[in-house]
Amino acid sequence: MSLLRRLLGTPEGAVGTVILCLLVLAALLAPVLFPADPLSIVGPALVPPFTDPSLPLGTDRLGRDVLAGLMHGAGTSLAVGIAAAAMAMIAGSLVGTLAGLAGGLVDEALMRVVDAFQIVPSFLLALAFVSVTGASLPVVITAIALGAWTGPARLARAEVLSIRERDYVAAARVLGMRPLEIAFREVLPNALPPVMALSSVIVAISVLTEAALSFLGLGDPNIVTWGSMIAQGRNVLRSAPFLSILPGIALMLTVLGVYLFSEGLADALARRRSRA
Amino acid sequence: MRRALLLLKRRAISSIPVLLIVIVGTFLLLEAAPGDAVDAYLLSIGGGDAALVASLRASYGLDQSTLARLWLYLTALAHFDLGWSVTFGRPIVDLILERLPNTLWLMGSALALSFSLGSILGVVAGARPGSATDRFLSIGSLALYAVPSFWLGLVLSVVFSVQLRWFPIAGIETIASGKHGIDRALDIARHLVLPVSALGFIYLALFLRMMRSGMAEAWRQDYALAARAKGLGRPRIVIRHIARNALLPLVTMLGLQAASMLGGSVVIESVFAIPGFGRLAQEAVAGRDAPLLIGIIVTSAVLVILVNLLVDITYALLDPRVGAAEAAA
Amino acid sequence: MSMQLATLRDLSVLYRSGSTTRPALASVNLDIVAGERLAIIGESGSGKSTLALALAGLLPDNAERTGQIAWPGLGRPPVPGGDIGFVFQDPGSSLNPVLRIGEQIAEVARRHLGLGWRAAHGRALELLARVRIPQPKAALAAYAHELSGGQRQRVAIASAIAAGPRLLIADEPTSALDMVVQAEIVALLDELVRADGMTLLFITHDIALASGFADRLAVFSDARLVEAGTSAEVLARPQNAYTRHLIGSHIDLATPPLIAGATQ
Numbered sequence: 001m002s003l004l005r006r007l008l009g010t011p012e013g014a015v016g017t018v019i020l021c022l023l024v025l026a027a028l029l030a031p032v033l034f035p036a037d038p039l040s041i042v043g044p045a046l047v048p049p050f051t052d053p054s055l056p057l058g059t060d061r062l063g064r065d066v067l068a069g070l071m072h073g074a075g076t077s078l079a080v081g082i083a084a085a086a087m088a089m090i091a092g093s094l095v096g097t098l099a100g101l102a103g104g105l106v107d108e109a110l111m112r113v114v115d116a117f118q119i120v121p122s123f124l125l126a127l128a129f130v131s132v133t134g135a136s137l138p139v140v141i142t143a144i145a146l147g148a149w150t151g152p153a154r155l156a157r158a159e160v161l162s163i164r165e166r167d168y169v170a171a172a173r174v175l176g177m178r179p180l181e182i183a184f185r186e187v188l189p190n191a192l193p194p195v196m197a198l199s200s201v202i203v204a205i206s207v208l209t210e211a212a213l214s215f216l217g218l219g220d221p222n223i224v225t226w227g228s229m230i231a232q233g234r235n236v237l238r239s240a241p242f243l244s245i246l247p248g249i250a251l252m253l254t255v256l257g258v259y260l261f262s263e264g265l266a267d268a269l270a271r272r273r274s275r276a
Numbered sequence: 277m278r279r280a281l282l283l284l285k286r287r288a289i290s291s292i293p294v295l296l297i298v299i300v301g302t303f304l305l306l307e308a309a310p311g312d313a314v315d316a317y318l319l320s321i322g323g324g325d326a327a328l329v330a331s332l333r334a335s336y337g338l339d340q341s342t343l344a345r346l347w348l349y350l351t352a353l354a355h356f357d358l359g360w361s362v363t364f365g366r367p368i369v370d371l372i373l374e375r376l377p378n379t380l381w382l383m384g385s386a387l388a389l390s391f392s393l394g395s396i397l398g399v400v401a402g403a404r405p406g407s408a409t410d411r412f413l414s415i416g417s418l419a420l421y422a423v424p425s426f427w428l429g430l431v432l433s434v435v436f437s438v439q440l441r442w443f444p445i446a447g448i449e450t451i452a453s454g455k456h457g458i459d460r461a462l463d464i465a466r467h468l469v470l471p472v473s474a475l476g477f478i479y480l481a482l483f484l485r486m487m488r489s490g491m492a493e494a495w496r497q498d499y500a501l502a503a504r505a506k507g508l509g510r511p512r513i514v515i516r517h518i519a520r521n522a523l524l525p526l527v528t529m530l531g532l533q534a535a536s537m538l539g540g541s542v543v544i545e546s547v548f549a550i551p552g553f554g555r556l557a558q559e560a561v562a563g564r565d566a567p568l569l570i571g572i573i574v575t576s577a578v579l580v581i582l583v584n585l586l587v588d589i590t591y592a593l594l595d596p597r598v599g600a601a602e603a604a605a
Numbered sequence: 606m607s608m609q610l611a612t613l614r615d616l617s618v619l620y621r622s623g624s625t626t627r628p629a630l631a632s633v634n635l636d637i638v639a640g641e642r643l644a645i646i647g648e649s650g651s652g653k654s655t656l657a658l659a660l661a662g663l664l665p666d667n668a669e670r671t672g673q674i675a676w677p678g679l680g681r682p683p684v685p686g687g688d689i690g691f692v693f694q695d696p697g698s699s700l701n702p703v704l705r706i707g708e709q710i711a712e713v714a715r716r717h718l719g720l721g722w723r724a725a726h727g728r729a730l731e732l733l734a735r736v737r738i739p740q741p742k743a744a745l746a747a748y749a750h751e752l753s754g755g756q757r758q759r760v761a762i763a764s765a766i767a768a769g770p771r772l773l774i775a776d777e778p779t780s781a782l783d784m785v786v787q788a789e790i791v792a793l794l795d796e797l798v799r800a801d802g803m804t805l806l807f808i809t810h811d812i813a814l815a816s817g818f819a820d821r822l823a824v825f826s827d828a829r830l831v832e833a834g835t836s837a838e839v840l841a842r843p844q845n846a847y848t849r850h851l852i853g854s855h856i857d858l859a860t861p862p863l864i865a866g867a868t869q
Binding site: 112113115116118119120121122123124125127128129131132133204208211212215216218230234237238241244245248251252253255256259260263 | 291293294295297298301302305306308418419421422423424425426427430431433434438535536538539540542543546557558561564569572573576577580581584
Binding site for chain 2: 684693695699704712750751765
């Protein structure tokens with residue numbers, strides 16, 4: 001509770017929290033306010049924004065409601081960002097913990113695989129993965145996670161290596177706990193918090209990567225995303241630039257909200273630690 | 277210099293197994309793709325009989341087992357042969373060598389822009405932590421950091437190409453302009469201004485923020501207090517003592533971002549229709565050209581390794597502590 | 606009565622962090638006599654380092670200073686680096702890791718003596734020889750991590766005296782070093798201030814070390830100056846309970862100078 005108050009006490013934390021709350025609200029209200037498929041045609045094409053009260057942000061070149069698209073897109077962006085980040089964090093933590101605990105050849109081999117993933121541009125990897133498996137939401141999420149799990153893996157391994165040497169782990173070993181028991185009861189819970197600190201950056205990067213993929217036409221074609229809205233607006237960029245600009249602003253606000261929130265959270269956590 | 281060379285040798289050797297993992301991994305991933313280049317080719321020519329299919333498969337070696345083909349691929353690769361692109365009907369090495377320079381120009385300029393401008397603004401912000409300039413630059417860079425580069429590219433082209441007509445809207449140079457030498461260079465530079473800005477601004481924000489926090493960290497060190505105790509002038513303290521130390525993590529970041537920048541250029545090249553490496557990747561995906569895609573990924577991994585070797589040398593030259601133990605041994 | 610280099614009147618320093626404040630120095634009155642070797646003694650947190658920072662004008666931004674520091678011996682405000690040389694506790698962190706030793710000494714001479722880089726490096730070479738760095742010429746081009754702890758502190762001393770300051774402040778200059786090196790550094794400081802007629806402010810938690818060569822002792826506890834006087838006086842007839850405790854915990858057979866001073 002006091003952490004939340006301290007989070008809202010920093011300007012970054014307050015603004016970030018407000019932006020993220022608004023986004024979640026938009027995502028939750030989208031199916032209520034716009035129960036129809038946002039890809040369905042609701043009016044004449046290319047209605048400019050703020051001219052028709054029933055279509056506040058106008059329509060695109062096929063006559064689809066821009067506001068409905070934006071609100072449904074918020075859900076997609078958040079869902080993909082969070083799911084991909086969660087997948088990357090879990091996979092990374094598991095691999096990193098395993099490497100750190102096993103040591104020796106296993107560690108060496110796993111870390112070379114991590115290196116390999118790091119020298120391949122993650123966007124190219126995502127591109128290749130989606131093109132092999134076909135564009136659908138789970139595939140896009142996996143493709144993004146493929147390029148994001150190495151950071152958590154490295155960090156988890158480093159944490160495990162340092163925790164392994166600490167007294168309470170040695171004590172657990174003396175008490176006769178089995179290695180796996182030590183790993184899950186003593187090491188993992190202590191290694192996770194620093195790794196969790198990476199999560200917001202990964203969410204932000206995932207949101208941006210998803211947008212770039214769907215901008216290139218590699219997103220799920222049956223779901224409205226901000227990236228695909230930008231791509232479709234691109235065809236009428238000269239006459240109706242707002243079609244590309246609005247979803248871009250939404251995208252930027254989302255990422256900014258995530259960054260501000262994480263900065264505020266880091267501040268709040270640092271102050272709690274300094275007081276303790 | 278001796279330290280740097282020793283380091284270089286060690287790093288180069290250790291990247292060989294990593295590169296091998298990349299090659300095998302990519303090969304197996306694309307192997308899993310439904311359909312192959314022959315299917316794609318047949319689709320484009322409107323189908324063919326079974327005998328044609330079989331002979332095509334045999335001519336590309338597609339009728340053999342996965343392992344046999346992996347072995348073939350690796351031995352060919354050892355002779356710098358990346359295979360044949362069905363989509364383009366040309367050797368993949370030629371295609372990559374033709375497209376790579378455009379991407380290298382784009383990436384190199386974007387890196388140079390973002391690194392130099394970012395570190396200079398970072399010094400300005402970090403010279404007096406907490407000042408109004410610092411706050412402004414910090415918040416501004418955070419906002420810039422959140423902008424999707426492809427969208428920034430679109431906005432820049434709407435404003436500067438469509439509205440103001442200052443810069444060309446697409447391409448790498450004016451087609452069939454007949455320009456040579458300096459004129460041609462200027463023409464390419466004009467085409468690169470917007471894409472470089474779109475790709476570079478995000479990294480500019482990143483470098484600015486790193487430089488700033490590195491300087492804030494350096495101000496807390498004893499050597500900063502010692503420099504003040506010596507009564508040195510403000511510029512000398514800020515640049516020679518503080519910024520010089522804060523620059524080190526930036527150089528490391530440069531290497532870490534090389535891969536992400538190469539990925540970013542795929543999208544930027546699509547926005548500005550630049551016939552580069554990234555655009556080639558997109559064309560490979562569209563044409564289901566697996567060998568081409570493998571070639572692109574392997575080349576980009578080699579590129580990232582090379583950039584990182586360069587970064588390692590630079591770092592060793594900038595930080596006398598690096599590799600000192602090995603050199604002494 | 607000898608000439609005063611600096612006089613501190615009612616000097617107080619507060620550190621502010623958030624809404625809390627912490628006094629680091631409370632109403633300190635102290636004279637620093639030109640040419641003397643004055644030892645400031647206290648435990649960590651006693652305010653002794655704050656005193657050194659206040660004198661050198663190096664207090665951090667969150668510090669609030671009240672009271673006066675006057676410089677009758679200079680007749681003007683002191684120039685940091687030029688009039689006051691400062692030697693820090695840990696030369697491993699007070700020397701810049703990425704700059705050559707020569708530059709770190711020469712920059713002081715260049716700034717305050719108006720020398721060009723070439724002449725300033727010449728001065729740095731002389732100084733390195735003076736603080737007895739072996740192979741001073743090679744040391745000019747060396748980096749801090751290539752030297753031993755004792756050598757680093759010698760370099761730090763060379764850069765502190767590069768502009769010929771009137772006052773040399775040494776803040777726990779030996780506590781990061783081992784015993785043998787400690788004695789060498791103290792002997793070097795003693796020799797340098799004698800030769801150049803500098804005033805030395807030697808800050809330490811070690812009363813035995815200080816009393817070995819200081820003319821006067823000033824004892825700090827809990828942000829206050831609790832006792833000041835000549836070394837012999839303070840050791841023989843400590844007025845303050847805290848000083849007695851400090852001396853009591855240090856007098857043993859391993860510190861003969863203390864006993865010799867105490868029985869005079």
